[in-house]
Amino acid sequence: MSDSCDGSYDDFLDALETDDGYYYTCSNGHGTLPPRRVCPHCGDRDLESEPLLTRGKIVTYTTVTVPTPRFEDDAPYVTAIATFGSVRVTGVLLGVEPADVERGLEVTATVTETETTDERTIAFRP
Numbered sequence: 362m363s364d365s366c367d368g369s370y371d372d373f374l375d376a377l378e379t380d381d382g383y384y385y386t387c388s389n390g391h392g393t394l395p396p397r398r399v400c401p402h403c404g405d406r407d408l409e410s411e412p413l414l415t416r417g418k419i420v421t422y423t424t425v426t427v428p429t430p431r432f433e434d435d436a437p438y439v440t441a442i443a444t445f446g447s448v449r450v451t452g453v454l455l456g457v458e459p460a461d462v463e464r465g466l467e468v469t470a471t472v473t474e475t476e477t478t479d480e481r482t483i484a485f486r487p
């Protein structure tokens with residue numbers, strides 16, 4: 362494992378916030394997000410840090426109208442999974458009406474704070 366791959370999730374959010382997002386890729390080309398130390402797909406421990414693509418595409422999404430307590434004041438909102446090259450990222454979709462979301466929508470990844478708890482979380486914007 363290289364020294365560049367011991368970042369925490371907070372470090373990752375810091376990087377994402379400054380448009381400097383990254384992900385880990387294993388020797389088999391699987392992508393994963395920090396703070397993983399082992400590829401979740403094949404168990405490879407030789408992870409390298411790569412810059413996250415600036416644009417991803419929504420592959421699946423869910424409109425949440427009955428949220429977990431953590432997101433109580435944010436509902437309704439859309440959670441989505443977007444692919445950025447070989448890595449799948451889960452986040453909250455902002456700036457789009459839930460009815461207007463569709464698969465293939467291009468988004469950028471950023472960081473937002475939930476209205477409920479002020480916790481930082483990954484967000485997507487078109």
Ligand SMILES: [Zn+2]
Pocket residue numbers: 387388389390391400401402403404405
């Ligand atoms: Zn792998």
